[in-house]
Amino acid sequence: VCLCVCVSVCFCLCVYVCVCVCVCLCVCLGNQSWDVSTLEEVLRMLLEIINSCLTHMLAYNPHLVYALLHRRELFPPYEAHPALQDIISNINTVLSFFSLRLEQTDSCSVDLVLNAITEGSRQWPRNSLKVFPDLRFKYVEEENPDEFFVPYIWSLVAVSPVLCWQGRFSLSH
Numbered sequence: 001v002c003l004c005v006c007v008s009v010c011f012c013l014c015v016y017v018c019v020c021v022c023v024c025l026c027v028c029l030g031n032q033s034w035d036v037s038t039l040e041e042v043l044r045m046l047l048e049i050i051n052s053c054l055t056h057m058l059a060y061n062p063h064l065v066y067a068l069l070h071r072r073e074l075f076p077p078y079e080a081h082p083a084l085q086d087i088i089s090n091i092n093t094v095l096s097f098f099s100l101r102l103e104q105t106d107s108c109s110v111d112l113v114l115n116a117i118t119e120g121s122r123q124w125p126r127n128s129l130k131v132f133p134d135l136r137f138k139y140v141e142e143e144n145p146d147e148f149f150v151p152y153i154w155s156l157v158a159v160s161p162v163l164c165w166q167g168r169f170s171l172s173h
Helices: 002-028 036-060 062-070 085-103 110-122 146-159
Strands: none
Touching: 036 062, 036 085, 036 110, 062 085, 062 110, 085 110
16 A cells, blocks of 8 residues: 555656646747757656556556646647647546546545545546557666766665675785
């Protein structure tokens, strides 16, 4: 249960990062020094992560749904964007479903909204969203990876409870 809450909170933070990227994308469209295609790719990746959570783990992410409902005004500007409209369509499907549920509740306290989202996620028709291929990320090694990894590994070794350092460290026998 604690892990699910932590995951939900992390994905809520992801929504806010997505908001920042959206704002950055809007601001940078007029600024030719930014590469708009890179910003679009980052925005699509964040939306794909959100979509994956909604598609595969909706019942375990009520806080994500809450955050999306809270900031639903951010998505309409991107509905017609060719690179984003399929994902935005999925997100809008979820928002419409839960918005209807919330219209049927009398009060709008946080607890009641989360309860309505939890109940609604149990009744959610599982095949309502378009399923995209699983997200894959590739590690791209920097030109000098040792500049990061050597100090990082040594910091782990130095604080490891498995290794006991006695006396001075010496390379000679």
